[in-house]
Amino acid sequence: MTLMTIFLLAIITFFSRYCFLHPSLPIKIGAKLSNFLSFSAPAVLTAIWVPIIFIREDRLAINLNNPYLIAATIAVLVSIKTKSVYLTLAISGGAFLLLRLYL
């Protein structure tokens, strides 16, 4: 039963990724749609990370006791300043660990 479920899940994730790459699908992507789609990466990825930071235990958590919020603010500043993925991960990750320990 578990195996069966895993195979069905694999079909679902693969289908969602592959579906629109298939050439015989009758879709034409014009200039307008193409421009619209060019915003998909910042839109989707932001919609993933922002709720992780601002919503803790199903509630809006905009306060200084929220280590996610403080560490994410540091991450935003470091990423603007350095543009380095490594530095952003290291500095804000370290800050997050410290905040978890001391808050």
Place this chain on the structure above:
Amino acid sequence: MNKKQLYFNIAQKGFFDMLPLNLAVIPWGILCGSLAIQRGFSVFEALLMPALVYAGAVQLVVIELMANNTPLITILFTAFIISSRHFLYGLALRKKVKGLSLKWRASIGFLLTDELFALSTNKKAFKGQIRLAYGVCAGGSFYLSWLLWNIIGIVAGSYLPDLTNLGLDFAIAVTFIALIIPNITNLPALVTVCVAGACSVIFELLTLQLSLVLSALIAMYSGYLTTRILARKANRQKSDIDNNVTNESEEQGTS
């Protein structure tokens, strides 16, 4: 530089561009692997999750659902909702990928995670054989890393404490911050990010099921509208200048 060397260099670039993301998902991968073991999956089943399903969020949510004996249809529907953002990725990359042979198309399709998509927003990614090597190498290295971190979680699973409340989701958030924030270089991108952030928090608090995809679509449309408004403004300014020029020349003609 001969062709072979070019391929090697671009594949290497793919590997090194993906490397920070490969490392950033260590905690998340270990969590997924260990959770499967702790929730009663066999080692083989726990291995198949990253190897075949290959999707962090789906793995995590579904493992909990399966452990609670949730009906199959609910499990599949939940997985579909979480995966639905990938339809957007496929659509965005369609132009570049649809012309490839089945083997390469299917490979890119299988490897098309959030992380690979984030790297592929580069206009040149995937287009042409050489760029394809970049994508497949970046995506392939991410797949192997994901598998490896899951295996570590599976092996260590029974010795580790429950990791679900340790705040490992911060690693995901900060990875996306590092990828997105430095790329906000114009107004449409800024509008997109702000709208996506605001909508996703509101929809999430309202516990809308399609919160993620819905916020993304609204944000994309906002970005698109901003481009249109800016273009119209630029056109108007240009035509104003053109009009002035023609008026002036007419005046010169009459004098």
